[in-house]
Amino acid sequence: MEKLLNEISTCCQPAYDISCDINIEINIPSNLQRCSSLHFPNITESDLLRHFTNLSRNNYALSTTFYPLGSCTMKHNPLISEQVARHYRFNQIHPYQDELTIQGNLEIMYKLEQDLCAISGMDYFTLQPAAGAHGELTGLLIIAKYFETIKQKRTTVIIPDSAHGTNPSSAMLAGFNVITLDSTHDGQINIDKLKQLLNENVAAIMLTVPNTLGVFEKNILTITELAHNNGTIMYYDGANLNAIVGIIKPGDLGFDIMHINLHKTFAAPHGGGGPGSGPVGVKKFLEPFLPIPRIINNKTHFVFNYEKHQSIGKIKAFFGNFPVILKSYVYIKLLGAEGLINSTKQAVLNANYMLAKLRDNIDVPGGHKCLHEFVLSLKSILKNGVKTVDVAKRLLDYGYYAPTIYFPLIVEESIMMEPTETESKQTLDKFIEIFKIIIFKEMLDESDKIKCAPHTTIVRRLDEVIAARNPVLRW
Amino acid sequence: MDYTSKNKTEQNDMLKTIGINCIKDLFVNIPRNLVLNKLNICHGNTEQEILTHLHNVAKKNKILISFRGAGIYDHYIPALVKEIVNRSEFRTSYTPYQAEASQGTLQAIFEYQSLICALTDLDVSNASLYDGATAVVEAILMSIRYKKTKKILISEALNPEYIKVIITYFKHLEVDLIFLETTNGIIDNNTLLNKLDDNTTAVVIQSPNYFGLIENMKSLCYWTKKFNSLFIAVVNPLSLGVFCTPGEYNADIAVGENQGLGSPMSFGGTTCGFIVTKKSLAWRLPGRIVGQTKDIKGERGFVLTMQSREQHIRRVNATSNICTNASLNALASCVFLSGWGSKGFKKLAEVNIAKAKYTFKQIKSLNGFSSKFGDQTFFNEFVIKTTKDINKINKILLYNNILGPLNLSNANANAKLKNCMLFCVTEQRTKSEIDSLIEILKTI
Incomplete structure (x- = not known):
């Protein structure tokens, strides 16, 4: 160490x-x-x-190993994006320079907003939010402002129990009460329950599509119709947008507002936990409420517009995480329409291939087909006192980062895998082989080895209880 | 470009394993009538084509010699910082959920927390927040949860970007935001005492403030504590090499912007906020905290800890909604703070003061230019009042590739800052650059 x-x-x-x-x-x-x-x-x-x-x-990283961390979309980050983002003409720019001296940056932002509209089916975007959860908060504040403007008092937001924890905590921060909607056993929205919950108090329904089990919401059109008939806004959590880019647009499904995690879908490196970027897109009727400033193309050049009297205001100092914005712009330009569509297809193919190799012996609560990721429940196959966390730690011994575990909360002993499109069949085959060895062989013959894994990492299994009970937070 | 890897044969093998005939069948659950025929995005490009395009776009940005700050500063970034931050092992990993396979990131954050504590003389820090503005918001949220009241006094000399963000965040939460007026550029004890009462949750003071002036934090904090309110200090970390620390004046929470510690200006983002507090408030902190622990062999290691505060466990009752933050920028700050030594870091702050002071003296001696706030102590920014047309000054400076001072004329609703401008001089400005600035100002 x-x-x-x-x-x-x-x-x-x-x-x-x-x-x-x-x-x-x-x-x-x-x-x-x-x-x-x-x-x-x-x-x-x-x-x-x-x-x-x-x-x-001492880090496992995407550049050193397969990183199938479900929900986090650890796809290859093109290196040319890094090179571009380091260009001094992009990063030695002060935010308060005269508009005429920052036309390059404004052009990138303006054009990325347009590309995001084309991909999502929204009419306008703001690039100001710094991360996905920050985008959620921005979106919810826009919804609150909208209802305030049309003089309706709506105080609650419906969020499924399968959602990321950021959804309820963002809603709380935006001043809403949260109603949790229980999912059906396969992770789908329970339409009957939703009907019971919908009333004149419900401002919005926040949905992740495909959901956190990696499954497309089969009743989505019914849900958006129910919501709209109730005057409720449909919020699309873009955490899983990478599963549908180029195939279908959230805007066409009836969503009114959404955020995108640029670092996930559009391949900016995750930096050990950021920086990210969480642009928010809206349909036309919500445009007046977007954060200021907006970027306007006045034909001869790009300018900032601060004169938006219904805007929620500023959500972050200055204009957004420009380097992440730039990397995503470069990514979309590199791949183009055909590359983006193929990426979606290959991501879904990879996930389904892995699932097909595992589904016969392990419970899959979301069913035998998925989109970009899938969730297994190891509950029925765990033996000899081994837990899911032990299986995850054992994977580290074989040089893999572990998939996401114990999320979503609705699945017991869950393990969530997202291979992404940039992994080869060989990588997937090898990983599946190792995973099967751990759960079908080692768990029976060498369960102690799993329970005290990892063995080959720089440190062995770390004690989280001691850390929390007696916090040592600095030298 | 396409970064996927499969050939046709492999693809067919995979489809067969899945039990379908074509890729289309993977998307059967999606409403058929809504599936796109076309994605309205341009064709792809090769790396070379991208580089040519982006170089052309980059040319539309102008690189200037900066005498402007107001929250984002042109500071030197040592080569080591860039070397480390660019290492793909740091750049392409993610939130360290699997501690044993993420010791690099975890230990670096632990070192960062330690350095921030040493710098501020407070007890507990974490990595990290999006930026300085949202860091202030998080500090206010902490104080509201702790005190269970909702009355916040805020210096009007707090960075206006931060004030705007605070207003956005708290409009819906029925928080009483009361702004304290400045007297000669700083907050006067009496102004604070007039507004302070037992219901006051917290007092938010920035120092150096928006005008670059150093507030008398000791006495402002002293009076705040008399009313059992929390004192939130918004500080420029670089200035703490020289100026009194939040721990010394007994602040409860200190927050600020880390951009000056190793992150480029980047148009105002990506930056990184910091937060540091007393032990007693540790459980109220937002976001990730790294703690030291032991492995089963007794070896030292690091983990994410005190996680029961966080959104992925607490959901609606979490201390914040933060998930992805600005970890890589916190790493940059860590490497930045590691390399100066105590004396070097102090000297860095002194060079900022020396260069700013030299510029200040020269400018205020010019005809038509005077100091707005007399001879008060400042760090690397100062306000100058002028009889000349500020827009014209900046136009002429721009013509000479200089980013001139920020025009403050409309920064205050009461026209208190009419004909005023905010200069910034960091260690990056050479004497000859400063002298050329002065020469140009002379001619206006």
Whole structure:
């Protein structure tokens, strides 16, 4: 295990230095001065390079291994996007430069908004939200503002129990009450229950399509019709948009508003937990409420428009996570229509292929067909005290990152796999072979080996209970 | 371009295994009449074509010598920061759900938390928040959950972008947002005392504030505590090499923007917010926290911890809705903070002050230019009042490839800042760049 920075600190010359070509006496009044000593480490550039390089090697990453983390869409990130995003003419730009000096950035943003409209069937997009959950909040604030404007008091949002946890917590933050809608056993929306819940208080229904079991909502048109007849807004959680890009548009299904996780569907690297980008798209009637500023094409050049009196305001400082926006723009331009459609098809093919190889021996609550991902329940096959988490840890020994486990919450001992389109058949075959060895062989013959896995990682199984009971959060 | 890998034979094998004849059959559950015939997106491009296109687009952006800040700053980024952040092992991994296979990211965040604590003299930090503006929002949310009241006093000298975001977030939550007026650019004790009462949830003060001025945080915090309210300090982390820390003046929560710590300006995003607090408030923190633990052999390791605060477990009762945040930018900040040493970091802050002060002295001695707020202490930004036309000044500067000061004339509804402009000078500006700025201003 790599030492900590404070443990490798010495009295050496630190890595960075600064000079000053101006001599000025700095007199800071004593009551404003820092009196405490600053305990920063002293480490040379060479040692710091080793330290952080060694740390990086303690990560499994998409660039080193198959990363079938369900719901997170760990597809290959084209390298050319990185190269473009590092261009100084994109990243050495101050947000308050005159519009005429940032036409490149504005063009990229304007055109990406248009591409997202074409893909989603929405009429307008804002690129301001910084991540998917931030997009959810933005969308919900837009919905709240809409009802305020038409003078309807609607205080609740319906969210299925299979949804990501961000949905209810975003709704709460936007000032709504959340009603949880129980799913049917195969993860579909229970239409009868939905009918019971719909009343004049319901502002919106938030749906993830395909749902978190990777299955398309078969009654979707009925659901959107029911909602609209009730004056309720349909919110599309774009977490799984990658399953339907180029095949069908959320806008055509009757959704009024949605967010897209650019980093997932349009392949910007996930950065160990961000940055992401969560653009929000709306149908025309919700456009007045989008965050400011909007980007306008006034024929000769692009300009900002802050004059939107019904706008919810700003959701983030400045205009959005531009490098992520740029990478997604590049991705769409690289693939084009045919590449985007093929990616969707191959992602769905890969997921169904894996599912086909596993479905005969393992419970699949969502049924034997899926879209881009699927969820298995290991409950009926777990033996000798082995749990799903143990199976996940054992996969690490074979060099794979583990699929998502224990989500969605509606499936017991769930394991959720999303291979994405950029994995080869060989990769999938090998992974399935290993997975089967673990659950059908090792679980019977060597269950202890699974229960104390992983064995080959830089650290062995870590104790999360100790960490939470007696938190050590800094050196 | 297409990044998928299968040939026809493989594809047919796979379809056979699935038990279908063609790819179309994979989408049978989708309403047939709505399936698209055509996707209205251009044809794909090769890497080379993309590069040519993007270079042409990039040319439409102008790179300028920046004397503008107001929340986003042109600071030097050491080569090591770029080297590490570009490592694909960091860049292409995700939220460290599988701790044993994510020790790189987890330990880096633990180091980051430690460095932020050392910098601010507070106890508990985490990685990370989207940006400085949403970091302030999260701090206010924490205070509301802790105090169970909803009255927030906010300095009007808080960055206006942040104020706008705060208003967006709290409009629907029936939170009483009361703005404190500045006196000569800073918050006066009496102004605060006039508004403070036992119902006050928290007081939000930025220092250096929007005008670059250093607030008297010690006394503002002291009075806030007299009313048992929480004190939320919004600070520029670089300034803490020199100025009094949130821990020293006993702030409850400190937040801010990390862009100056190793992230490029990037048009104002991607940046990264930081938050740090006292031990007693640790369980109220939003988002991911990394903690140290042991593996089954007793070896040290790191995990995501205190997760019962979070949306994936708590859902509607979570401390925030944050999931994906700005981890890679927090890593940049970690590498940035690791390499200066204590003395070097202090010197970095001093160079900012020295260069800004030099520029300030030169400008205010020019005809038609004066200091708006006298000789108060500032970090790397200051406000100048002028008799000249600010738009014209900036036009002329732009002609000389200089991004001039921000025009503040309309920044305050009461016209308090008429004919005022906000300059920023970081360690990036050389003496000769500053001198050319002065020469141009002389001629206007």
